[in-house]
Amino acid sequence: xxxxxxxxxxxxxxECTQCPIRKLALFQxxxxxxxxxxxxxxxxxxxxxxxVTLYREGSLTDYVYTLFDGWMVMYQxxxxxxxxxxxFALPGDFLGFQTxxxxxxxxSVSALSESIVCGFPRSRLEEMFKETPSLALRLAxxxxxxxxxxxxxxxxxxxxxxYESIAFLLxxxxxxxxxxxxxxxxxxxxxxxxxxxxxxxxxxxxxTNVHVNRIxxxxxxxxxxxxxxxxxxxxxxxxxxxxxxxxxxxxxSNPLAYSLDQ
Amino acid sequence: xxxxxxxxxxxxxxECTQCPIRKLALFQxxxxxxxxxxxxxxxxxxxxxxxVTLYREGSLTDYVYTLFDGWMVMYQxxxxxxxxxxxFALPGDFLGFQTxxxxxxxxSVSALSESIVCGFPRSRLEEMFKETPSLALRLAxxxxxxxxxxxxxxxxxxxxxxYESIAFLLxxxxxxxxxxxxxxxxxxxxxxxxxxxxxxxxxxxxxTNVHVNRIxxxxxxxxxxxxxxxxxxxxxxxxxxxxxxxxxxxxxSNPLAYSLDQ
DNA sequence: CGACCTTTTGATTGGCGTCAAAATCTGTGG
DNA sequence: CCACAGATTTTGACGCCAATCAAAAGGTCG
Numbered sequence: 386x387x388x389x390x391x392x393x394x395x396x397x398x399x400e401c402t403q404c405p406i407r408k409l410a411l412f413q414x415x416x417x418x419x420x421x422x423x424x425x426x427x428x429x430x431x432x433x434x435x436x437v438t439l440y441r442e443g444s445l446t447d448y449v450y451t452l453f454d455g456w457m458v459m460y461q462x463x464x465x466x467x468x469x470x471x472x473f474a475l476p477g478d479f480l481g482f483q484t485x486x487x488x489x490x491x492x493s494v495s496a497l498s499e500s501i502v503c504g505f506p507r508s509r510l511e512e513m514f515k516e517t518p519s520l521a522l523r524l525a526x527x528x529x530x531x532x533x534x535x536x537x538x539x540x541x542x543x544x545x546x547x548y549e550s551i552a553f554l555l556x557x558x559x560x561x562x563x564x565x566x567x568x569x570x571x572x573x574x575x576x577x578x579x580x581x582x583x584x585x586x587x588x589x590x591x592x593t594n595v596h597v598n599r600i601x602x603x604x605x606x607x608x609x610x611x612x613x614x615x616x617x618x619x620x621x622x623x624x625x626x627x628x629x630x631x632x633x634x635x636x637x638s639n640p641l642a643y644s645l646d647q
Numbered sequence: 648x649x650x651x652x653x654x655x656x657x658x659x660x661x662e663c664t665q666c667p668i669r670k671l672a673l674f675q676x677x678x679x680x681x682x683x684x685x686x687x688x689x690x691x692x693x694x695x696x697x698x699v700t701l702y703r704e705g706s707l708t709d710y711v712y713t714l715f716d717g718w719m720v721m722y723q724x725x726x727x728x729x730x731x732x733x734x735f736a737l738p739g740d741f742l743g744f745q746t747x748x749x750x751x752x753x754x755s756v757s758a759l760s761e762s763i764v765c766g767f768p769r770s771r772l773e774e775m776f777k778e779t780p781s782l783a784l785r786l787a788x789x790x791x792x793x794x795x796x797x798x799x800x801x802x803x804x805x806x807x808x809x810y811e812s813i814a815f816l817l818x819x820x821x822x823x824x825x826x827x828x829x830x831x832x833x834x835x836x837x838x839x840x841x842x843x844x845x846x847x848x849x850x851x852x853x854x855t856n857v858h859v860n861r862i863x864x865x866x867x868x869x870x871x872x873x874x875x876x877x878x879x880x881x882x883x884x885x886x887x888x889x890x891x892x893x894x895x896x897x898x899x900s901n902p903l904a905y906s907l908d909q
Numbered sequence: 910c911g912a913c914c915t916t917t918t919g920a921t922t923g924g925c926g927t928c929a930a931a932a933t934c935t936g937t938g939g
Numbered sequence: 940c941c942a943c944a945g946a947t948t949t950t951g952a953c954g955c956c957a958a959t960c961a962a963a964a965g966g967t968c969g
């Protein structure tokens with residue numbers, strides 16, 4: 386196990402332009418004066434190199450995080466040491482809020498590609514909610530989106546075969562990538578950067594890498610996708626969407642309760 | 648399809664002693680004066696007869712609910728009309744907060760046994776959060792518990808075989824029932840009331856009723872459980888717990904972030 | 910160039926779905 | 940209290956999707 390230590394960036398000021406907090410989903414729609422106020426709480430930015438773990442399941446974390454750039458995985462480790470991927474975190478996602486009743490996070494988070502995260506002291510969350518109640522609602526709403534996705538996976542797990550599961554995951558990531566990482570999207574080829582290995586896809590949808598490979602080859606043969614060199618081309622979104630019952634609205638970044646949104 | 652209309656109880660005052668709001672998980676730990684204040688928002692109590700739907704997926708609900716008494720199911724309906732059970736709601740559970748980005752609830756809720764729910768206007772949630780920020784945190788925490796459970800199911804879905812899935816569900820319900828429905832628990836026989844059919848179990852864990860039956864018969868033969876007449880006896884919790892990697896802490900009712908709890 | 914990771918392909922196995930039918934339980938009306 | 944209809948449980952035979960085992964063929968990076 387390679388284990389580099391996490392680097393802490395000095396002087397967050399210079400980073401602001403690179404990663405304007407304004408663009409992050411969590412803070413969208415918060416009034417500008419409030420926004421400045423929340424900036425006070427911003428604590429430290431980290432660079433997390435690939436394969437390095439941000440936090441490990443079972444630990445008592447003092448921080449919650451916002452992912453600024455990069456791809457990360459949220460996973461649990463089974464008794465036998467196998468990695469169970471819960472979901473992939475993309476820029477704008479919030480990490481580490483969920484804990485069990487002892488305050489321990491229930492999953493680990495590692496970087497797939499070099500990632501930049503922003504830490505926020507957990508102890509100040511309540512203070513922040515008091516000042517900016519809409520933030521609490523927004524956090525809850527992001528939680529709802531995650532919950533909806535998670536529930537969807539749970540509900541359709543055994544009804545879905547390998548084709549459906551994989552098609553769904555590809556579309557989910559394809560769309561989520563476009564929402565917050567437009568610079569990675571190439572409209573000419575309808576493709577996005579896609580750093581996952583087939584094994585990681587398998588760990589996410591609950592299939593072996595071998596079977597994932599068979600399905601992907603099929604998709605390629607049928608002219609639905611083209612996936613090479615860390616780049617995913619969607620050639621026939623229509624068909625993929627049909628076979629997986631994928632609904633864009635499920636990955637929308639702003640699932641706020643309607644009556645609270647006005 | 649039988650379809651009785653939902654009865655609305657007049658004069659909530661008389662119900663207070665029956666279903667003291669003080670005991671509900673959502674309001675545990677809230678200061679008494681605040682508690683009175685939240686009572687203002689309590690709106691209507693409903694009795695939902697068995698098989699009647701409280702709300703249907705895709706609707707714009709004006710209320711969120713707390714389940715006071717009874718068993719309910721949260722489910723989604725697939726394209727082919729099959730019911731996909733997400734989870735079972737037990738007294739103390741909060742229902743209907745999650746919505747998608749259009750404000751529509753993503754699941755339906757129906758009563759398994761005669762149930763009593765308490766409606767709360769969604770439009771007043773923000774107001775309430777402002778007055779009582781800890782309530783927002785508590786709501787988020789309950790959401791975290793659900794999310795943890797949901798994630799667990801998602802993560803281990805394909806690693807778990809039928810034995811493990813069913814053992815886990817039985818233990819989950821066994822413990823959750825004890826938390827809020829102690830009057831249903833019989834320490835003599837280590838049993839609880841258990842209104843689920845084998846088909847409902849199957850819909851929840853993603854197996855056919857036929858296969859659920861085979862597994863339950865096995866469990867019975869091995870002396871692990873005894874399930875008859877709407878009553879579940881746990882005979883060998885040790886073995887069930889081992890085989891399903893069940894952890895009591897996952898269903899604990901008070902999963903509040905540790906650093907916020909003081 | 911060599912070690913290691915990832916992708917690809919084939920052969921075999923097994924868990925669970927599907928289909929079918931019988932047995933048992935439940936409750937409702939006469 | 941019995942009778943009967945519908946729901947639920949139980950059991951058997953058979954088939955298929957994806958796991959497992961094995962091994963070869965690229966790819967990538969130091």
